[in-house]
Amino acid sequence: MKLFRGFLIVVLGIAALSLIACQSIPNTEQTECEPVKSPFPTPGGEAxxxxxxxxxxxxxxxxxRGQVSMGEIYQHPITEELVFCLVPYTSWHENDGWEIVITDTLENPCSDSFVPLVTPPFHGMNAIDIAGWHFRNEGNTAKNDGSVNAPQKEREFNFVFNQEDYEAISNAYNSSCWPPSAECAPGDPDLSQIPRSRGVVTITNLTLGNLIPNEKAWIEAMEFEVKIYLPVE
Structure with missing residues (x-):
């Protein structure tokens, strides 16, 4: 009986730790907004x-600024309508990194993202996914020396401003009309005109784990800075 009780306590303890790891972490960092001119090229043209x-x-x-540990969800309200999130991401190991998300609510949590279909490339590796092995060489014996073709500590991403617009783009993508192309019927709405902007995540400190040769590193903790570009109020 004592052995059973001991086993039960251990199981409940592990379950509690897992639940804590999946919860959103409290955000105490303040958002500072200031006027700025667009640093990005004017949209339009083949380029x-x-x-x-x-x-x-x-x-x-x-x-x-923010910080997050392995398995945690990071949430930060930007405006009343926009929330920045880092959601645990699995590539080679469970929760070995994060996905960058912009959404409109602190609930769900952060399950609806307004980012992927407006942040190219639309196939293959994308800057919105942050994984530990991106920062290691091919053999996982040292820092990335270029042998792994992956985004590094500065991650740019695009986003739209609401669920309705993102769903319109998603529907077009499912019908092969996104990104916009000549194959789409002339009557299709010009979805490229849906308002979109950009954010930048800069990783300022990174703690990696599983630094074992020929395996894949994961991220144990990360500190970062975020910039979100918005229209005039």
């Missing part, structure tokens, strides 16, 4: 077709 540069009149940038 922009792949980059999807912001097509709004950028008038301010909102900045904040």
């Amino acid at each position: 922009d077709a792949f980059q999807f540069n912001p097509n709004i009149d950028i008038g301010r940038v909102c900045s904040f």
Whole structure:
């Protein structure tokens, strides 16, 4: 009986720790917004077709700092309608990194993202996914020396401003009309005109784990800075 009780206590303890790890972490960092002119090229033309540069009149940038540990969800309200999130991401190991998310609510948590279909490339590796092995060489014996083709500590991403617009883009993507192309019928709405902007995550400190040769590293903790470019209020 004592052995059973001991086993039960251990199981409940592990379950409690797992629950804590999956919960959103409290955010105590303040957001600072200041006027700014757009640092991005004017959208339009063939050069922009792949980059999807912001097509709004950028008038301010909102900045904040944060930190997150393995398995945690990070949430930070930017405005009343926009929330920045880092959601645990699994590539080689469970919760070995995070996905960058912009959404409109602190609930769900952060399950609806307004980012992926407006942040190229639309196939393969993307800057919105942050994984530990991105920062190691091919053999996982030292820092990335270029042998692993992956985004590094600065991650740019695009986003739209609401669920309705993102769903319109998603429907077009499912019908092979996104990204916009000549194959789409002339009557299709010009979804490239849906308002979109850009954010930048800069990783300032990184603690990696599983640094075993020929395996894949994961991220144990990360500190970062975020800039979100918004229209004039």
